[in-house]
Amino acid sequence: MYRIVEKRELAKGVDEFVVEAPEISRKAKPGQFVIVRVVSRGERIPLTIADVDPESGTVTLMVQRVGKSTYHLSCFEEGNSLRDIVGPLGKPTEIKKWGHVVAVGGGLGLAPIHHICKGIKEAGNRLTVIMGFRSKDLIFWEDRMRLMADDLIITTNDGSYGKKGLVTDALKEVIEKDKVDAVICAGPVPMMKAVAELTRPYGIYTVASLNPIMVDGTGMCGACRVTVGGEVKFACVDGPEFDAHQVDFDELMNRLRMFRDKEEIAMRRFQE
Ligand code: FES
Incomplete structure (x- = not known):
């Protein structure tokens, strides 16, 4: 289970969640994402990692309420836990010194x-x-x-x-x-x-x-x-x-x- 340590509404229909996920926060690189399940039989929701804090072991996710699963997720508050988070997934951004x-x-x-x-x-x-x-x-x-x-x-x-x-x-x-x-x-x-x-x-x-x-x-x-x-x-x-x-x-x-x-x-x- 992944505990929500902070939740705030950033704008109408958009929530920010800071979630305890120490291993993901240590490994995640820019450009990668996670898949979240709110409850055990829930839909798998892909969410980009907006930020990580390896020291506190948290990842920051943004959720826009666009359908059933994202509305369900938006009902979760600080102190609640998400069923599971898989990640980091996908290839990291290829970052160079471009100028x-x-x-x-x-x-x-x-x-x-x-x-x-x-x-x-x-x-x-x-x-x-x-x-x-x-x-x-x-x-x-x-x-x-x-x-x-x-x-x-x-x-x-x-x-x-x-x-x-x-x-x-x-x-x-x-x-x-x-x-x-x-x-x-x-x-x-x-x-x-x-x-x-x-x-x-x-x-x-x-x-x-x-x-x-x-x-x-x-x-x-x-x-x-x-x-x-x-x-x-x-x-x-x-x-x-x-x-x-x-x-x-x-x-x-x-x-x-x-x-x-x-x-x-x-x-x-x-x-x-
Ligand atoms: Fe299934 Fe990419 S999400 S192949």
Whole structure:
């Protein structure tokens, strides 16, 4: 059992959990994820590791309430325990001293971006972070990102905070006025696709942290299948990060929609 030592609501529908998981906190590297089961017969929920603290033996996870299992998880409070956590899973981010790196996080995509940014800074890179949200009330972790980033840009779709517009508007401005050596992005699939299309003509090395449906997380079930450079890859073992210019984002979007009806039914039953 994995005890929740802290829980807070970061923004509407988004919770942060700090959970005791000493072995995972010692081993986890930026870019990796865990699979959580809330109860013994519960669905397996893939969650990116947003942060680790090996000294206190904790991992920080962010959860967006989007379906039955994530709503169930959000009912857990400090002092409660989760049934099991498997991890760290997936390949760590390949981090080098690139020079100037721009990290782009949209909404919950900030979870992987936060942990990856720690690694990027430790490797001696200059770091610009672009955080994108729909509106001011959905913003979280500005303080934590400000501590790491050499430059921090926040965008909101409605202009209620920071720059009005999309993360790609801000990214384009950065690319046009500064030399950018690498871009790493995580967030909604259309956002990652737009980032990839923006950087492609500039020839900037771009990595996307993908968020497909996952079940086992060990390469056995095939649920997380993605096409990268015309080849089938399994995000849980071959990723979750891939060369964004090679990813078939349209296929990924279609696969994410596959179980939407079933998810809605499960959610309705959970709320009854
Ligand atoms: Fe089953 Fe990746 S989650 S193969």
